[in-house]
Amino acid sequence: MLSASPLPDYLVNRYYGWKATTYAKNESWYQHLAEMGQHPRAMVVSCCDSRVHVSSIFGADQGEFFIHRNVANLVPPYTPDGETHGTSASVEYAVTVLKVAHLIVLGHSNCGGVKGCYDMCSGDAPDLSRSSSFVGRWMELLRSRFDALPEGSEDSRLRELEHQAVLTSLRNLVTFPFVREAMEAGRLTLHGLWNDIGAGSLSCYDPQTREFSPI
Amino acid sequence: MLSASPLPDYLVNRYYGWKATTYAKNESWYQHLAEMGQHPRAMVVSCCDSRVHVSSIFGADQGEFFIHRNVANLVPPYTPDGETHGTSASVEYAVTVLKVAHLIVLGHSNCGGVKGCYDMCSGDAPDLSRSSSFVGRWMELLRSRFDALPEGSEDSRLRELEHQAVLTSLRNLVTFPFVREAMEAGRLTLHGLWNDIGAGSLSCYDPQTREFSPI
Amino acid sequence: MLSASPLPDYLVNRYYGWKATTYAKNESWYQHLAEMGQHPRAMVVSCCDSRVHVSSIFGADQGEFFIHRNVANLVPPYTPDGETHGTSASVEYAVTVLKVAHLIVLGHSNCGGVKGCYDMCSGDAPDLSRSSSFVGRWMELLRSRFDALPEGSEDSRLRELEHQAVLTSLRNLVTFPFVREAMEAGRLTLHGLWNDIGAGSLSCYDPQTREFSPI
Amino acid sequence: MLSASPLPDYLVNRYYGWKATTYAKNESWYQHLAEMGQHPRAMVVSCCDSRVHVSSIFGADQGEFFIHRNVANLVPPYTPDGETHGTSASVEYAVTVLKVAHLIVLGHSNCGGVKGCYDMCSGDAPDLSRSSSFVGRWMELLRSRFDALPEGSEDSRLRELEHQAVLTSLRNLVTFPFVREAMEAGRLTLHGLWNDIGAGSLSCYDPQTREFSPI
Numbered sequence: 001m002l003s004a005s006p007l008p009d010y011l012v013n014r015y016y017g018w019k020a021t022t023y024a025k026n027e028s029w030y031q032h033l034a035e036m037g038q039h040p041r042a043m044v045v046s047c048c049d050s051r052v053h054v055s056s057i058f059g060a061d062q063g064e065f066f067i068h069r070n071v072a073n074l075v076p077p078y079t080p081d082g083e084t085h086g087t088s089a090s091v092e093y094a095v096t097v098l099k100v101a102h103l104i105v106l107g108h109s110n111c112g113g114v115k116g117c118y119d120m121c122s123g124d125a126p127d128l129s130r131s132s133s134f135v136g137r138w139m140e141l142l143r144s145r146f147d148a149l150p151e152g153s154e155d156s157r158l159r160e161l162e163h164q165a166v167l168t169s170l171r172n173l174v175t176f177p178f179v180r181e182a183m184e185a186g187r188l189t190l191h192g193l194w195n196d197i198g199a200g201s202l203s204c205y206d207p208q209t210r211e212f213s214p215i
Numbered sequence: 216m217l218s219a220s221p222l223p224d225y226l227v228n229r230y231y232g233w234k235a236t237t238y239a240k241n242e243s244w245y246q247h248l249a250e251m252g253q254h255p256r257a258m259v260v261s262c263c264d265s266r267v268h269v270s271s272i273f274g275a276d277q278g279e280f281f282i283h284r285n286v287a288n289l290v291p292p293y294t295p296d297g298e299t300h301g302t303s304a305s306v307e308y309a310v311t312v313l314k315v316a317h318l319i320v321l322g323h324s325n326c327g328g329v330k331g332c333y334d335m336c337s338g339d340a341p342d343l344s345r346s347s348s349f350v351g352r353w354m355e356l357l358r359s360r361f362d363a364l365p366e367g368s369e370d371s372r373l374r375e376l377e378h379q380a381v382l383t384s385l386r387n388l389v390t391f392p393f394v395r396e397a398m399e400a401g402r403l404t405l406h407g408l409w410n411d412i413g414a415g416s417l418s419c420y421d422p423q424t425r426e427f428s429p430i
Numbered sequence: 431m432l433s434a435s436p437l438p439d440y441l442v443n444r445y446y447g448w449k450a451t452t453y454a455k456n457e458s459w460y461q462h463l464a465e466m467g468q469h470p471r472a473m474v475v476s477c478c479d480s481r482v483h484v485s486s487i488f489g490a491d492q493g494e495f496f497i498h499r500n501v502a503n504l505v506p507p508y509t510p511d512g513e514t515h516g517t518s519a520s521v522e523y524a525v526t527v528l529k530v531a532h533l534i535v536l537g538h539s540n541c542g543g544v545k546g547c548y549d550m551c552s553g554d555a556p557d558l559s560r561s562s563s564f565v566g567r568w569m570e571l572l573r574s575r576f577d578a579l580p581e582g583s584e585d586s587r588l589r590e591l592e593h594q595a596v597l598t599s600l601r602n603l604v605t606f607p608f609v610r611e612a613m614e615a616g617r618l619t620l621h622g623l624w625n626d627i628g629a630g631s632l633s634c635y636d637p638q639t640r641e642f643s644p645i
Numbered sequence: 646m647l648s649a650s651p652l653p654d655y656l657v658n659r660y661y662g663w664k665a666t667t668y669a670k671n672e673s674w675y676q677h678l679a680e681m682g683q684h685p686r687a688m689v690v691s692c693c694d695s696r697v698h699v700s701s702i703f704g705a706d707q708g709e710f711f712i713h714r715n716v717a718n719l720v721p722p723y724t725p726d727g728e729t730h731g732t733s734a735s736v737e738y739a740v741t742v743l744k745v746a747h748l749i750v751l752g753h754s755n756c757g758g759v760k761g762c763y764d765m766c767s768g769d770a771p772d773l774s775r776s777s778s779f780v781g782r783w784m785e786l787l788r789s790r791f792d793a794l795p796e797g798s799e800d801s802r803l804r805e806l807e808h809q810a811v812l813t814s815l816r817n818l819v820t821f822p823f824v825r826e827a828m829e830a831g832r833l834t835l836h837g838l839w840n841d842i843g844a845g846s847l848s849c850y851d852p853q854t855r856e857f858s859p860i
Contacts, residue, residue, distance in 0.1 A: 002385055004420045005404040008317070008456050010491045012430055014274040015417055017489060017662015020669075022271060023415035033266045034325055034413030040265040048305050050255040050281045051248045055268065056237060059229040066265045069284040070301040071308055082346040086285045087301050089328075089353035090263050093286055097327065097350075102223065110249055112312065113304075131297040135312075138304035170219055189220040198249030200238035202230055205219045215227055241653050243612075243619045244471060244531035251529060254469040256459060256491065274489055274662060276471065276655045314466060316459035397458075404458045434815055434850045435834040438747065442860055444704040445847055452701060453845035463696045464755055464843030470695040478735050480685040480711045481678045483700065486667060489659040496695045499714045500731045501738055512776040516715040516732050519758075519783035520693050523716055527757065527780075532653070540679055542742065543734075561727040565742075568734035600649055619650040628679030630668035632660055635649045645657055 026062075033063050040066040042102035043094035045087075045169060047073045051197050052108050066094045072113030072165050073105055074141050078175040088176070095178050095188065103173060107166040107194040113139060114162045118154075121146040142168060163212055166192045166205065241277075248278050255281040257317035258309035260302075260384060262288045266412050267323050281309045287328030288320055289356050290384040293391045303391070310403065311393050318388060322381040322409040328354060329377045333369075336361040357383060378427055381407045381420065456492075463493050470496040472532035473524035475517075475599060477503045481627050482538050496524045502543030503535055504571050505599040508606045518606070525608050525618065533603060537596040537624040543569060544592045548584075551576040572598055593642055596622045596635065671707075678708050685711040687747035688739035690732075690814060692718045696842050697753050711739045717758030718750055719786050720814035723821045733821070740823050740833065748818060752811040752839040758784060759807045763799075766791040787813060808857055811837040811850065 007015075023030065043066040044054050054065060068090035075087055094100045117139035119125035128136035145164035149157050170192050173179050182188035192205035194212050203212035222230075238245065258281040259269050269280060283305035290302055309315045332354035334340035343351035360379035364372050385407050388394050397403035407420035409427050418427035437445075453460065473496040474484050484495060498520035505517055524530045547569035549555035558566035575594035579587050600622050603609050612618035622635035624642050633642035652660075668675065688711040689699050699710060713735035720732055739745045762784035764770035773781035790809035794802050815837050818824050827833035837850035839857050848857035 002382060002420075002422050003389060003398065003405050004385055004407045004422050006421075006455055007319075007406055007408065007419050007430060008459070008491075009452065010489060011273050013667070014489045014659065014662060015272055015430065016666045017659060018272050018274060019415055020665035021661045022658070024665075027415065030266075030415055031413045034411075037325065038265045038327075043263075048258075048281050048283045048308070050253045050278050051245075053270065053277050055270070056277070057230060057233050058226050059233060062268050062271070063265050066263050067284050068263045069282050069305075071304045074301070076299055076301075080347040080349075082352060083298075084291055084352055084356065085299075085349050086289070086291075086353055088349040089286045090284075092349040093263070093327065104222075110252070112253075112308065132295040134295075134300050134303040134307040137297060137299055138301055141299065167217060170217055174218060183218065190218050191222055192219045193222065196249075198246045200234055200242065200245055202234075204222050205217075206221075207217050207219050215222060215230065237654065240619075240651055241531075243617050244653070246615075246617050247471070247529055247531040251469060254466060256462070256493070274655060274659045276653075278471070314462055316456075316462040400461075402458050402461050404455075432812060432815055432850075432852050433819060433828065433835055434837045434852050436851075437749075437836055437838065437849050437860060441703050445702060445860065448702050448704060449845055449847075457845065460696075460845055461843045464841075467755070468695045468757075473693075478688075478711050478713045478738070480683045480708050481675075483707050485698065485700070486707070487660055487663050488656050489663060492698050492701070493695050496693050497714050498693045499712050499735075501734045504731070506729055506731075510777040510779075512782060513728075514721055514782055514786065515729075515779050516719070516721075516783055518779040519716045520714075522779040523693070523757065534652075540682070542683075542738065562725040564725075564730050564733040564737040567727060567729055568731055571729065597647060600647055604648060613648065620648050621652055622649045623652065626679075628676045630664055630672065630675055634652050635647075636651075637647050637649050645652060645660065 029062070038063055038066070038098070040064055040098060040100055042066070042104055043068065043091070043100045044104045044106055045073050045075060046106040047071065047108055047111060047113065049108060049111065052106065052195065054106055057195070057202070066098055066100060071135060071138055072111055072142070073107050073169060074138065074165060075105070075169040075172045076141055077172040078177070091173065091176060092178060095182055099187065101187065102189055102191060103179070104191045104193060105166050105169040107162050109159070109162065109196045109198065111162050111165070114142070114165055115158060117142045117146060118158055118161055163194055166194055244277070253278055253281070253313070255279055255313060255315055257281070257319055258283065258306070258315045259319045259321055260288050260290060261321040262286065262323055262326060262328065264323060264326065267321065267410065269321055272410070272417070281313060281315060286350060286353055287326055287357070287380050288322050288384060289353065289380060290320070290387045291356055292387045306388065306391060307393060310397055314402065316402065317404055317406055318394070319406045319408060320381050320384045322377050324374070324377065324411045324413065326377050326380070329357070329380055330373060332357045332361060333373055333376055378409055381409055459492065468493055468496070468528065470494055470528060470530055472496070472534055473498065473521070473530045474534045474536055475503050475505060476536040477501065477538055477541060477543065479538060479541065482536065482625065484536055487625070487632070496528060496530060501565060501568055502541055502572070502595050503537050503599060504568065504595060505535070505602045506571055507602040521603065521606060522608060525612055529617065531617065532619055532621060533609070534621045534623060535596050535599045537592050539589070539592065539626045539628065541592050541595070544572070544595055545588060547572045547576060548588055548591055593624055596624055674707070683708055683711070683743070685709055685743060685745055687711070687749055688713065688736070688745045689749045689751055690718050690720060691751040692716065692753055692756060692758065694753060694756065697751070697840065699751055702840070702847070711743055711745060716780060716783055717756055717787070717810050718752050718814060719783065719810060720750070720817045721786055722817040736818065736821060737823060740827055744832065746832065747834055747836060748824070749836045749838060750811050750814040752807050754804070754807065754841045754843065756807050756810070759787070759810055760803065762787045762791060763803055763806055808839055811839055
């Protein structure tokens with residue numbers, strides 16, 4: 001028998017509260033969304049981290065952002081090998097079906113996935129180095145960027161690696177033919193952002209200066 | 216040169232608004248989260264769909280839910296082949312590092328990914344059948360459930376397949392050794408939910424009745 | 431011999447019910463809390479009054495609020511005299527150990543402690559005026575606010591004094607060096623609330639208007 | 646100007662949810678409580694710890710328990726020196742005004758206050774030993790019990806000290822003349838409980854066996 005438990009009561013109660021307030025006030029919009037389908041303007045790739053909340057930062061309404069969240073906001077390179085690639089499926093759906101106008105990669109400070117990569121590549125996380133570690137194998141996507149990190153304090157190197165996670169995703173995104181086509185047709189732009197959780201600041205990558213600058 | 220554009224003005228303006236209001240009012244909490252790390256109670260696996268908004272439904276605060284979002288809220292089976300598996304990495308991080316107490320799979324009505332699976336398996340979506348289609352290969356995870364669908368109207372069969380997407384994830388979750396261990400130690404429970412977007416209703420899977428019942 | 435009686439049966443029975451239902455459903459979360467420790471976002475100072483229930487009003491889960499409750503939700507001024515100060519110990523633990531982001535003082539209508547202060551200061555409660563009355567000495571913390579009450583009906587003056595109990599606590603909180611330091615570092619904010627029990631309404635103090643306004 | 650901030654939005658939203666559901670369904674009871682006053686059957690002294698939730702464990706309704714919460718659920722001895730004693734004020738109000746029938750002291754596992762006492766008395770917490778530490782001075786109430794701890798593992802000694810915190814409160818309660826009088830008149834009983842947070846178990850002190858036994 002399939003294992004599944006009832007929802008904890010505090011969540012049930014909060015759901016009832018939502019239904020009686022937010023839903024009640026927006027019922028026509030939810031019905032509209034159900035009947036007319038979604039037409040988001042942008043896809044956001046962000047981290048699973050519970051402290052990152054793109055809808056809040058951008059005051060986004062239901063229906064605005066198509067959001068994929070994974071560990072460390074990584075997009076792997078185009079690999080059409082007939083295997084299962086969840087992130088690539090999300091990007092393909094957003095670009096070819098929904099035809100979003102923007103692909104936004106949102107990185108953040110204090111990222112546990114990036115820290116794991118840092119420790120693994122430094123030889124300090126044998127667990128992540130095992131071939132059976134999904135987090136380890138996933139963070140391999142960033143190993144070449146670790147190898148290229150400049151000297152510096154661990155803090156500054158970690159921050160740089162968080163930035164590189166965003167840039168790696170941007171770089172990999174253009175290896176997808178449908179992404180490149182949409183960009184060349186002027187239908188799609190890419191954007192690289194990094195959020196400092198404590199300071200609430202947001203930086204945007206500028207290819208001219210090759211730096212993340214505060215917006 | 217890496218392709219990256221400035222953020223559209225309307226998002227920049229909204230970010231400024233958020234910084235001056237929500238961030239200003241919650242600065243102390245964001246600093247706490249940055250310094251003390253995240254301690255979420257639950258991981259939620261939900262769809263990238265822009266109309267699904269788990270934080271809103273459950274009145275969740277920053278820091279409460281570790282959220283993975285992919286097409287059709289699917290968790291693939293345990294496959295420790297040393298390859299890149301983004302969803303499995305998210306689950307591993309939540310269960311083994313954050314030690315979340317609940318894994319909640321949240322499906323929803325009008326799911327484009329499930330509709331794609333339905334069309335593909337019905338022979339009506341040749342694009343998705345191509346080996347180069349990431350969405351198609353991803354939705355293969357659900358093909359055996361399509362084959363087992365009962366007779367009925369397309370609407371009822373689609374809804375059933377949306378339910379099956381949730382159950383498939385629950386079934387696959389227990390193939391991960393670290394999920395099973397945490398469950399056996401009483402440290403983790405699984406939960407299957409389905410949200411009707413237009414009606415704002417929420418159903419929870421009950422293994423006794425083998426049905427999704429409104430909560 | 432120490433005097434202690436068995437728990438009344440009706441409470442034993444309710445505990446059994448809780449164990450078989452709420453605990454059973456949330457076992458994984460309770461184990462998580464036991465192993466991972468508490469990480470509450472806020473400390474709440476509220477009254478012992480059986481009608482005040484902050485967890486319910488805010489849909490709070492176990493683990494969310496560090497709660498100190500005393501008569502009339504009062505925080506005394508900073509008095510580092512090496513004596514025993516229970517309320518100050520609670521505030522110190524919340525701010526310096528748990529590093530909560532918010533200190534919420536929650537007052538309420540029909541407060542027996544505030545009514546006792548009113549009667550005592552009006553000369554109508556000789557019992558409370560005796561030096562041996564703990565309630566009387568505790569409510570002395572509010573006497574200067576009684577002296578400053580505007581003219582009006584007893585009802586309006588009582589309500590004003592309930593508001594002043596909240597403001598007195600807010601005022602005293604900033605006399606604690608560790609509270610002030612955390613506030614200056616942007617790590618802590620103070621909040622003053624007042625709950626009308628019968629009406630179920632909640633007001634929040636606004637320093638600009640110097641009034642409690644409904645939220 | 647008094648420092649006070651607006652309530653974080655997520656709490657405002659949850660309050661709206663409570664108002665529209667729990668309050669709406671129980672409005673007549675809340676109005677009754679406001680007009681008729683509180684008539685709780687028991688007073689509970691428990692810890693501020695966010696993981697302890699006596700209302701939940703005993704399925705308590707608004708109006709049932711008069712609850713005092715402080716660090717480590719301690720009641721100091723009777724000290725009628727005309728100074729400010731918050732815990733004593735709570736006990737006095739419950740016994741002499743509300744005439745509760747039961748005084749329940751509820752301790753718990755993983756108690757940070759008790760751990761602090763243990764470390765301080767072991768010489769491992771110089772911060773708590775300073776005369777300016779409110780937590781340290783508060784936990785002095787338990788020092789004599791630390792000195793009397795039997796040999797054993799730290800875990801077993803900590804548990805014993807948590808039990809002793811409950812017994813110390815029971816012992817101090819009978820030093821209050823009004824408590825003793827009510828007990829002698831058969832109007833009041835004392836109860837000592839200890840809750841294991843992870844296991845969800847509850848033990849009750851039995852003066853015959855001098856042990857906490859599971860209920």
